[in-house]
Amino acid sequence: MALTETSHHLNQDGSPKFAAVILAGGSGTRFWPRSRRSRAKQVLALDGESTMIQQTLERLLTVAAPEDVWVITNRWLEEVISEQLPAVPEDHILSEPCPRNTAPACALAAFILERSSPDTVLGIFPSDHVVSDIRRFAQILSTGIRIAAAGENIVVLGVPPTRPETGYGYIERGESVPLDLIAPEAFEASDDPEPDAPERTPEAPVVAHRVRRFREKPDAHTAERFVSLGNYVWNGGIFLWSARTLANAIREHAPDMAAPLELIADAFGTNDFDRIFAEQYPLCENISIDYAVLEPRSSKGERRSRIFSLPADFGWNDLGSWASLHEHRSAAESDNVVDGETTSLMAIQSSGNYVHAPGRMVALLGVKDLVVVETADALLITTRGRSQDVSKLVHAIHQSGREDLI
Numbered sequence: 001m002a003l004t005e006t007s008h009h010l011n012q013d014g015s016p017k018f019a020a021v022i023l024a025g026g027s028g029t030r031f032w033p034r035s036r037r038s039r040a041k042q043v044l045a046l047d048g049e050s051t052m053i054q055q056t057l058e059r060l061l062t063v064a065a066p067e068d069v070w071v072i073t074n075r076w077l078e079e080v081i082s083e084q085l086p087a088v089p090e091d092h093i094l095s096e097p098c099p100r101n102t103a104p105a106c107a108l109a110a111f112i113l114e115r116s117s118p119d120t121v122l123g124i125f126p127s128d129h130v131v132s133d134i135r136r137f138a139q140i141l142s143t144g145i146r147i148a149a150a151g152e153n154i155v156v157l158g159v160p161p162t163r164p165e166t167g168y169g170y171i172e173r174g175e176s177v178p179l180d181l182i183a184p185e186a187f188e189a190s191d192d193p194e195p196d197a198p199e200r201t202p203e204a205p206v207v208a209h210r211v212r213r214f215r216e217k218p219d220a221h222t223a224e225r226f227v228s229l230g231n232y233v234w235n236g237g238i239f240l241w242s243a244r245t246l247a248n249a250i251r252e253h254a255p256d257m258a259a260p261l262e263l264i265a266d267a268f269g270t271n272d273f274d275r276i277f278a279e280q281y282p283l284c285e286n287i288s289i290d291y292a293v294l295e296p297r298s299s300k301g302e303r304r305s306r307i308f309s310l311p312a313d314f315g316w317n318d319l320g321s322w323a324s325l326h327e328h329r330s331a332a333e334s335d336n337v338v339d340g341e342t343t344s345l346m347a348i349q350s351s352g353n354y355v356h357a358p359g360r361m362v363a364l365l366g367v368k369d370l371v372v373v374e375t376a377d378a379l380l381i382t383t384r385g386r387s388q389d390v391s392k393l394v395h396a397i398h399q400s401g402r403e404d405l406i
Contacts, residue, residue: 019113020069020070021071021123022060022127023127024077024081025072025105029391029394033373033377039080040077041128047319047325051084053128054084057069069085070109071092074095078093094108097281100285103257107246107254108264111264111265112265118243118244121241123238123240130318136203144310146187148245152245154297154307155241157236157238159236164227166223170214170235172211172231174210176207176209179208182208208309210302214294214295214298235290238312260284294307326371329354336364339355340357341358343355344362346362348366351368352368357373371383378405394406
């Protein structure tokens, strides 16, 4: 069922209609040399046999039908994503004419959906994260969908911090709020089980908090303070809102972006769509959804903003660098991680290293915390501590004119 064919905001069972939008336009430069412009992180199998975007779709199918999934990507990845996600309708895989950050990408789906089903809840999901507890993920999402369907609410998922991380933005949580106070009809009705319903294993409760404000990536001292205070969580980049709520928020907080998006949405499903998309999308501001909508909305105040945070306590990891992949794949920090079925390792007095070199025997002697990644045309050697800076190396390669390595 195409988005434009949706005519009601409720499913047959009475639950809110839900559309999932996967943001897959990034280039994954911190995973160079494996990640390239036409083979970016999200289409690589970094954690198991399935690629990152295939895993993303698989867990979303616990709450959404494949025909209600949308992917916003770029021209270099459109074909491979279509191949990897055959269940997603081809006209739901939209290739941005140019990169414009997350605000236009999120809003694009909202403006299209608003034309036919404005009350449908829209979920925004990065394409390259890892979730270990799929059941809890589905429970949190189902709760968030019901909150987002109840009026002008916005739901953000906050990851409980495990360390004073400087690489993530933070969400400052305010007071906790009972779910039946946020959305009385949605949660009071669900309290009474059906008479003949089978017994289920009790699920952990879901606690909602009001959001006070969003904080940028902090320095080390500020990050330590955030974690010690206890009411700050990482911003995992997962958001829920109705199509109407997001579209109206763009009109209010980023009005210059609204005009081209209106034209694009009007053209969706027509023969003029590709032309208008290519003409109008570059007119959108290059800005994140946090800066365009969430921060100005939160400035209205903890109660007036109607932004709520739910816990992303389902084993989340963004796998943002080779170091985080080492952490995810190892039982202890001192472990050597060998990635790739045909990679072999000989290590003497060496610890904490990550090695990916298919078809090679890699020998390590007296070294620690290295990252060694080999592909057919490039070799990366760095330290885990500098792995966040691999993107700077990619920029330097680009500046040198070696486009064949990007």
